[in-house]
Amino acid sequence: MKKRLWLVGILAILFNYGYSQDNRVFLNDTQTIWVDSEFVSDKFLIESYIPSNLSTPIDSLPVIFVLDADMCFAMTYDIVRWLRWGNEIPEVAIIGIAYGKTQADWWQKRSRDYTTCQDETEIWGKWELAGGGEDFISFIEYELIPFLNKQYHLTSSNRTIVGISLGGLICNDILFSKPSLFDNYIISGPALLWNDKQVFKREEKYSLNHSKVDAIVYTSVGSLDHETIINPWNEFNDLVESRNYENLKFEHEVIENETHLSVFPQALTKGLKFVLNQ
Numbered sequence: 581m582k583k584r585l586w587l588v589g590i591l592a593i594l595f596n597y598g599y600s601q602d603n604r605v606f607l608n609d610t611q612t613i614w615v616d617s618e619f620v621s622d623k624f625l626i627e628s629y630i631p632s633n634l635s636t637p638i639d640s641l642p643v644i645f646v647l648d649a650d651m652c653f654a655m656t657y658d659i660v661r662w663l664r665w666g667n668e669i670p671e672v673a674i675i676g677i678a679y680g681k682t683q684a685d686w687w688q689k690r691s692r693d694y695t696t697c698q699d700e701t702e703i704w705g706k707w708e709l710a711g712g713g714e715d716f717i718s719f720i721e722y723e724l725i726p727f728l729n730k731q732y733h734l735t736s737s738n739r740t741i742v743g744i745s746l747g748g749l750i751c752n753d754i755l756f757s758k759p760s761l762f763d764n765y766i767i768s769g770p771a772l773l774w775n776d777k778q779v780f781k782r783e784e785k786y787s788l789n790h791s792k793v794d795a796i797v798y799t800s801v802g803s804l805d806h807e808t809i810i811n812p813w814n815e816f817n818d819l820v821e822s823r824n825y826e827n828l829k830f831e832h833e834v835i836e837n838e839t840h841l842s843v844f845p846q847a848l849t850k851g852l853k854f855v856l857n858q
Contacts, residue, residue, distance in 0.1 A: 607657055608632075612680070615727055619718040620693065625680030626724070627653045629660070629673060630732060636671045642738040642856065643728070645720070645762070647694065647747035649676025650686045652844070656742065659849055669856045673734055677724070692716075694746035696753055696782075699775045703808065713750050721761055740764035740855055744844050745809075746771050748799070752779050752816070756786040759793050766851030767799040769840050772812040780816065792826030796858050798851035799831070802838030809840060829858060 609632050616623045627649050634641065646656050653676035663669045679686045688709055696713035728734045741762045743751040748770030755765055756779070772779055801813050817832045831854055835843050 607654060610657065613731070614680070615724060617715075617719040617723050619715040619723065620712065622689070624719075624724075625649075625678040626727075627674075627676035627678055628732065629657050630734075631664075631671060631673070634671060638673075638733050639735045640738075641734060641736055642670060642672045642740065643734050643736060644672050644674045644852075645739060645741045646674060646676040647741070647743040647750070648686075648690060649678035650680070650683070652676070652742070652744070653678065655845060656848060659845065660852065663849065663852060669852050672740075672856070673732070675724075675728060675734075677720075690746055694743070694750040695774060696750075697775050697778055701773075701776050703773055704771070713753060716750070717754060717758065717761070721758070738763050740766060740852075742766040742768075742848060742851070743770070744768040744847075745840065746774070749774055749779060753782055755793070755795060755797065756783045759795050763795060764855035765795060765797045765799070766848060766855060767797065768844050768847040768851075769801050769805055769809050770799065770813060770816075771809065772816050773808050777812060780819065783816075783819065787823055790825075793828040795827075796829040796855045797831065798833075798847075798854040800833045800835050800843065800847040800850065802840060802843030803834050803836045804838060805840045805843070810834075 607629070610627065610629045612625055612627050614623050615626050630638070644656065644660070646652050653674070656674055656676070660669070660672060660674060664671065679689050691707040692709035692712040693716035694713060695707070695710045698711050699707065739762045741751055741754065748767040749772060751765050751767045752770055752772065754761055799817070801810050820830060833850065835846050838846060
């Protein structure tokens, strides 16, 4: 009896000791790794989710690339797992491109990476680091994707990019500069007014030499977003649809009673279901 009580006591101590060592929440099947970029002259914290017990070969697993991952990775992880639980989307991997430091650091560096030029109108203020978007796109294409192929065997060409606000702006830049870089685009509240609608000129230039876009696009705004987001978004959608690009599946939606930020969970959920189930 004494031996049994002693054993129970030891187990209790070990349990309490192990439990108290770290009380943070962990996300299963995730890991992080720093990746250096010569193009950007900086390093990125790459957050990954590759589900265990896959029924799909890993080299054919669709990959979701999440911008603003410092704020959006965990949300994307939960929404993906929730949708998978209901068999509403196929198995996917998630790659978050994060900065991994302070919120202030993330806030400034996203302006560097998600814009291809300075904003001379300064409609949303002055951003000293802005204009590095071309280098960021090169980082994704020539450094990050080869790294993922080698490190995780994520070699599928079925790639989706997710971006909100300035992240949505760079998604549109990619769509009309290197559309084949991603198969699918989920774009929420894009900041299309940047530098007097610079991205409109990008699309115009693309349309002069191309009659098709091989992509599936879901783009949305919240009905309570500011007119500086909603108005150019409507104008851009009309412009894209007027081109009648071949092979382009283009869905746009106003999500009622949501703001620039609160719309994102719904936009992501609807976007994933739309682009992954075509």
